[in-house]
Every structure is written in structure tokens, then in C-alpha cells.
Amino acid sequence: MEILGSILDICKSNGSSKTRIVYQVNLNFKNAGSYLEWLTKRGYLVKENRNYKTTQAGLELLQNLNDITSLINDDSDKELSDSLP
Numbered sequence: 001m002e003i004l005g006s007i008l009d010i011c012k013s014n015g016s017s018k019t020r021i022v023y024q025v026n027l028n029f030k031n032a033g034s035y036l037e038w039l040t041k042r043g044y045l046v047k048e049n050r051n052y053k054t055t056q057a058g059l060e061l062l063q064n065l066n067d068i069t070s071l072i073n074d075d076s077d078k079e080l081s082d083s084l085p
Contacts, residue, residue, distance in 0.1 A: 001065055003027070007035055008044060008054050008062040015051035 006025045010016045016024075022032045036052060039045040044058035054062065 001068065003035060004039065005062055005065040005069070007032075007039060007052075008058050008065075011045060011052045012054040012059060012062065015048065015053035017050055018052070021052070 003025060007021055010021055010024055018029070018032060018036065021027070021036070022029055025032070027035070036045065036047075039058065040047060040052070042057075043055055044061050045052045046055055047053075
């Protein structure tokens with residue numbers, strides 16, 4: 001989920017090249033290609049020339065991923081504070 005969110009976030013403004021995604025998300029080109037293909041096939045990214053851009057559906061997925069991450073972090077913080085004396 002974290003990798004998908006990172007890719008969608010990097011591509012949301014002006015788009016991004018595969019090379020930039022590889023370096024910013026810390027992936028190799030083969031793995032990045034798999035993630036990009038998965039996101040593109042499902043309509044979360046579009047490829048325009050050599051750049052990938054996040055679609056409206058991708059922005060919605062990114063928001064959902066951020067919401068889930070926030071819930072998980074909130075629950076973890078709550079569990080930690082509940083266990084403290």
C-alpha cells in the first residue's frame with residue numbers, strides 16, 4: 001500500500017518519469033514496471049509520452065490509502081497510550 005501511495009503521490013502534479021519514480025520510491029526498474037503496469041491497467045495512472053500521471057480514480061485511491069494509513073497509525077497510537085501506566 002505504501003509503494004502504491006508513493007507512486008500515485010509522485011505522479012499527481014505534473015506527472016513523473018519511470019526513472020524519477022524508481023529513485024524516489026527506492027525501487028528497481030523491474031519492480032517499478034510491475035507497479036506502474038498494475039496501476040495503469042486499472043486506470044489509476046495514464047502514460048502520456050514518457051510520463052505517468054495520476055488519474056481522478058488514482059487520486060481517490062490515494063486519498064483512501066492515506067485514510068487507511070491514518071486509521072492504522074491512530075489505532076497504533078491509541079494501543080500504545082492504553083498500555084502505558
